[in-house]
Amino acid sequence: MSSLKGWQDLPLATTVPASTSEAVQTGQWRSMRPIWDEKECIHCLQCWIQCPDKSIKANADGKVTGVDYFYCKGCGICAAVCPKKAIEMRPESEFIEQ
Amino acid sequence: MPRKDITSGNWAVAEAMRQINPDVVAAYPITPSTDIPMRFSEFVADGLVDTNLVTVESEHSAISACVAASVSGARVMTASSANGVALMHEIFPIAASYRAPIVFGLVNRSLGAPINIHCDHGDSMAERDSGWIHIYCEDGQEVYDTTIMAVRIAEQKDVLLPIFVCQDGFITSHCFEPIEFMDDDVVRKFIGERDPLFPLLDVDNPVAYGSLVLTDYYFEIKRQQVEAMKHVEKAYLDVAAEFAKITGRNYPLVDKYRTEDADYIMVIMSSAAGASKETVDRLREKGHKVGCLRIRLFRPFPAKVIVDALKGAKAIAVCDRAASLGAPAPLFTEIKGALYDAGIHIPANTYVYGLGGRDFFPHNAEEAFMDLINKKMSPEERYLGLRE
Ligand code: SF4
Ligand code: SF4
Numbered sequence: 001m002s003s004l005k006g007w008q009d010l011p012l013a014t015t016v017p018a019s020t021s022e023a024v025q026t027g028q029w030r031s032m033r034p035i036w037d038e039k040e041c042i043h044c045l046q047c048w049i050q051c052p053d054k055s056i057k058a059n060a061d062g063k064v065t066g067v068d069y070f071y072c073k074g075c076g077i078c079a080a081v082c083p084k085k086a087i088e089m090r091p092e093s094e095f096i097e098q
Numbered sequence: 099m100p101r102k103d104i105t106s107g108n109w110a111v112a113e114a115m116r117q118i119n120p121d122v123v124a125a126y127p128i129t130p131s132t133d134i135p136m137r138f139s140e141f142v143a144d145g146l147v148d149t150n151l152v153t154v155e156s157e158h159s160a161i162s163a164c165v166a167a168s169v170s171g172a173r174v175m176t177a178s179s180a181n182g183v184a185l186m187h188e189i190f191p192i193a194a195s196y197r198a199p200i201v202f203g204l205v206n207r208s209l210g211a212p213i214n215i216h217c218d219h220g221d222s223m224a225e226r227d228s229g230w231i232h233i234y235c236e237d238g239q240e241v242y243d244t245t246i247m248a249v250r251i252a253e254q255k256d257v258l259l260p261i262f263v264c265q266d267g268f269i270t271s272h273c274f275e276p277i278e279f280m281d282d283d284v285v286r287k288f289i290g291e292r293d294p295l296f297p298l299l300d301v302d303n304p305v306a307y308g309s310l311v312l313t314d315y316y317f318e319i320k321r322q323q324v325e326a327m328k329h330v331e332k333a334y335l336d337v338a339a340e341f342a343k344i345t346g347r348n349y350p351l352v353d354k355y356r357t358e359d360a361d362y363i364m365v366i367m368s369s370a371a372g373a374s375k376e377t378v379d380r381l382r383e384k385g386h387k388v389g390c391l392r393i394r395l396f397r398p399f400p401a402k403v404i405v406d407a408l409k410g411a412k413a414i415a416v417c418d419r420a421a422s423l424g425a426p427a428p429l430f431t432e433i434k435g436a437l438y439d440a441g442i443h444i445p446a447n448t449y450v451y452g453l454g455g456r457d458f459f460p461h462n463a464e465e466a467f468m469d470l471i472n473k474k475m476s477p478e479e480r481y482l483g484l485r486e
Contacts, residue, residue, distance in 0.1 A: 007318035007325075011305075013169075013197035013258070014319055015296045018304035 026053060030074030032089040034067050040086035047078035047087060100345070105277045107235075107270035108133035110242035111177065111203040111263070115149075116141045117285040118249055120201075121172035121292075124152035124163035128182035129215045130267035131205035135177060157182040161189040161200075168198035168260075169307050171297025173249070177203035179267060181210060183221040187228070193260045194229025195319060196307050197295070197326070199252035200260040201245065202230070206368070206419075207267040208454045216455020217267040219367070219420040223428045229323050231261040231330055232397040234367040236353070238277050241265045243347055246280070249289045250337045256329040258295065266369040266419075268455065284344060327398040334395060351400040353392035356382065357407050360389030362470040365408070365433055366417040367393050370451065370458040374417075377463035388467050393429065401436035408437065413445045413475060415466040417482070419452045427479065445475040451482035458483060 043063050048056040055072035057065045079087040111134045125135035142151045154160045157178050168174040178186060193200055208218040222232060235241045244263045252261040265271055296305045342348045355375045357363055364374050371392040381388045391407050408414055418427030430448040437444060449466050452458045462482040
């Protein structure tokens with residue numbers, strides 16, 4: 001509770017600063033993690049186009065460079081559309097650090 | 099030069115709106131408030147105002163458009179009655195929590211069923227916890243003056259709340275009486291320009307309204323609204339004092355009529371105060387020390403000034419033009435609560451009168467006063483003008 005603001009410190013009128021969605025770590029919601037295999041990838045960019053969260057990273061040369069786990073929600077669309085099965089969905093539980 | 103004209107309560111609101119020249123009016127007609135947007139639409143058609151008049155398909159849409167325009171930074175007005183008000187209900191608390199200072203001409207009418215177009219206060223009383231300021235007016239002059247003052251009160255930075263300016267349907271809204279109007283430029287100088295706090299159209303400082311909060315912040319936002327309500331009385335008094343300087347017309351929070359030395363006081367709202375005051379004069383002639391206290395500001399409830407006005411009385415009669423079915427009537431409940439908090443125990447009778455537009459005559463007022471004078475006191479709700 002202590003990190004939450006009191007009523008006197010809140011902005012008025014239910015307002016919050018707008019255009020702040022970039023700061024929201026939607027990756028926290030993920031239960032399955034896409035693992036991209038660079039060796040299998042043919043850089044067709046299907047995953048990059050279809051990802052609803054703009055979480056497939058690609059460079060200016062049109063090459064996929066990885067997944068942005070800060071935003072990736074683990075929906076699995078990238079893995080489903082990949083013609084080379086270069087993306088594998090694996091449970092987050094495998095990545096919990098002991 | 100101020101000018102006098104024979105005008106109805108509704109037309110008085112429309113005339114105030116012409117002078118205020120709001121940025122946006124979104125309205126849907128319903129008896130008895132129809133005259134307000136109807137007459138105002140003529141001003142729009144004649145090019146007398148710059149207002150964007152949004153004609154919508156329901157009251158729900160009307161108030162929704164008003165809220166959107168208001169948080170965009172516009173000065174916004176509308177009007178409605180009865181079931182129209184009820185249809186708007188969902189949006190009223192949103193307007194209040196978005197701190198949208200909408201000025202609303204509320205023409206009181208009974209809620210169906212049975213369907214009835216005449217006055218009682220059931221429609222606005224049902225909105226008393228919606229977070230809006232409520233002011234109840236006795237006559238057309240007061241409606242006109244209050245509509246203009248309401249703009250300033252609602253928009254004050256430490257208030258920023260929507261406001262109902264209530265008048266009695268037909269009794270006030272359709273009664274033609276002499277009303278003194280201010281000059282256009284005097285009105286415009288008095289109200290000034292709106293200076294919105296977080297306008298959506300300010301793209302350099304973007305904000306979002308009404309995002310989802312759950313258990314974490316809802317409570318705190320309601321507390322902010324409570325605080326805003328605490329600033330209303332001072333804002334009201336400041337604006338009323340400035341208004342009185344210009345017009346000579348004084349509007350205290352409550353209207354005390356011969357209450358100073360009164361043993362028996364009737365508490366009442368809106369147009370029925372006329373019959374009550376006349377009865378006070380008649381009974382005074384017969385030697386009875388009676389008075390009338392008319393409540394103008396109902397939300398926030400000015401408990402302190404009311405207690406001050408009532409504390410010397412031997413007994414009071416609280417008259418409600420609304421019933422709270424299954425519990426004491428709304429004004430009576432508030433009055434009792436205020437007296438209790440002040441540690442004052444005055445015998446009080448509760449009367450419901452005028453539902454569905456039933457006339458309230460001086461003899462009805464006299465009946466209540468005579469109960470007090472003859473010590474016929476009891477906690478049971480009584481009814482004035484009802485056929486048993
Ligand atoms: S799992 Fe979904 S959100 Fe994550 S990278 Fe793939 S398509 Fe985007
Ligand atoms: S869809 Fe598969 S092959 Fe195509 S770019 Fe993405 S990971 Fe590489």
